Amino acid sequence: MRALKMNGTGNAFLLVDAREQAFAVTPGGVRDLAEAYEFDQLLVLEPSERAAAHYRIWNRDGGEVGACGNGARCAGWYLTQQSATDTALLDTAYGLTEARRTGDFRISVDLGPALTRWQEIPLAREMGTVALDYALESGGIRLSQPGAVSMGNPHIVFNVPELEDLPVEVLGPMAETDPLFPQGVNAGFMQIRDRSHIRLRVWERGAGLTKACGTGAAAAIVSGHRKGLVDRKCLVAVDGGKLAIDWREDNHVWLEGPVELEGEVTL
Known part of the structure; x- marks a missing residue:
């Protein structure tokens, strides 16, 4: 399986394109890869019916997470390179994300809406989120x-x-x-x-x-x-x-x- 070592402003990634060949991910496997290739997150692109790829992220400790902004920029750059276009859609856990090429190695991504209610963070109990009692x-x-x-x-x-x-x-x-x-x-x-x-x-x-x-x-x-x-x-x-x-x-x-x-x- 081919993978790319990339970084977004120093944020280190291993990017795997699994749209045509399945790539099995386990927590232990992620930790082993992180030790071998020294990345912060593993990014995996999978098939999607509504976007260029379904985008998934695992932290180096093996836990899967829903969002990674610099990872989305790296994935977006790769997909625009593959399609020779200036935009690409990523299918993510929190909806569709648009990536736009803004230069040869510069990418802008829509991270979606900022969520600020305590239940959306989430917090364990109700409190104002402008300045937490913490x-x-x-x-x-x-x-x-x-x-x-x-x-x-x-x-x-x-x-x-x-x-x-x-x-x-x-x-x-x-x-x-x-x-x-x-x-x-x-x-x-x-x-x-x-x-x-x-x-x-x-x-x-x-x-x-x-x-x-x-x-x-x-x-x-x-x-x-x-x-x-x-x-x-x-x-x-x-x-x-x-x-x-x-x-x-x-x-x-x-x-x-x-x-x-x-x-x-x-x-």
């Missing part, structure tokens, strides 16, 4: 009142005054496994530089600290705008580069940025 504490650091957003997967986003020395590797796992989040949670830490530019790091459930998180970037801008701190269109600086977010008036969030093809492997 805090993290470790080593004299206390962060509180994160925004909560679902972008097809659950996110919380903390506003922090300074990001570079923040122990995200310690704080992220504390949030990921907190009982308030019955499906786990991706924990974002956002430093606002101005209303159209932020710095972001994200601890991803099941994957850990990655160089970029597309849905995390979307969640950060939605959270920041709901608090009145940033505009609906922002540049997001992540460890792997920059992503552009546009939270449109129809509530859909578009994610745009670079992709890179690193090579081909045989599984």
